[in-house]
Amino acid sequence: MRHGFPYLRPGMTVGLLGGSFDPAHMGHVQISRAALAQFGLDRVWWLVSPGNPLKRHQPAPLEQRMAAARAIMRHPNIHISDAEAQLGTRYTAQTLRHLRRLYPGVRFVWLMGADNLAQFHRWRDWRQILDTVPVGVMARPGDRISARLSPAARIYAPYRLKGSESRLLAHAQCPAWCFVNVPMVDASSSAIRARGEWSASQERRAKTGADDHS
Template sequence: MRTGFPMAGQGQKIGLLGGSFDPPHAGHLHISKAALTRFGLDQVWWLVSPGNPLKARGPAPLEKRMAACRALVDHPRIKITDFEARVGTRYTAQTLGALFRNYPDVDFIWLMGADNLASFHRWDRWVSIMASLPVGVIARPGDRISARLSPAANRFRQAQLRGRDSHFLPWATPPAWCFINVPMVDVSSTAIRAKGAWG
């Protein structure tokens, strides 16, 4: 394993939460803790991206976002990593390929908020992503209906696990995804930036 990469044991179930984290907030932490419990994960890794290809405006400097993530996270099984910057990937499908090569003995689960599922069909190689690892979707304020009616949800309807079976997701053969409802934390990075509380 290359220096600076997060550590993982053989057979571990690790959830991946990717994003700009511009800035990180209590909602990110909340869904990460929920994912650990509901999906029975060993760890959650925050993949702090150099930038989001779907956003025209660049985020705050990576070093600042990484430091803010570390200051916020208060859980020993939630890890912060700049893996994408280290390996030079920009799109999720590329990042997953690099993760699979570097951690061949780890079982990864992609995590996303319901807002991401609603627009997932706009992601590069989104069908391949669904086919490569299980996906855990966590409810977000105001996005439940749009997520459930999204092109991705419709295309992979037969691959959906019931919420009460969420703990089986890490062992499911992809394509497999599960939508879970958790208590809402109504905060977003966009709203924080709009209030001038970051930057």
């Protein structure tokens, strides 16, 4: 096993929730806990990305976002990971290829909010993602209709599992995806940044760090 990566035994089911987590919030916490239950997963990893190729806004430093994520998400089966930075990958399809090589026999499931499904067809190698790992889509407030009408949802409609079959997703033959409705906290990283709460938190963290080294 590569240094710095947690042990996973063959046969385990692991959900991967990618994003900038700039910052992580209770919506991420709730979607992760729901994914463990809804899809019958053994683990969920938060893949905190170095940056998002689709966004102009560049996030806060990775170490700050990792620290904030660990502070808000405390669960024995949810792991906060900087795998993309360690692997040197920029796109989801690349990350998945590396992880599948590192963990033969582990069943990975890509997790996303319904808002991401709505623009999934813009992701690099998005078909490859759907063709190689099951995808679990978690509905967020206001995103259900646009997600279900998205190009990816229409093209892969024959491979969609019913919500009642969600616990079968991790072991389904690809392509396979499942859309589930879960109650969620109506929170977003962009709203937190707009209110200035994240920048204030970074300033406090920076001041604390400076005090510790003074």
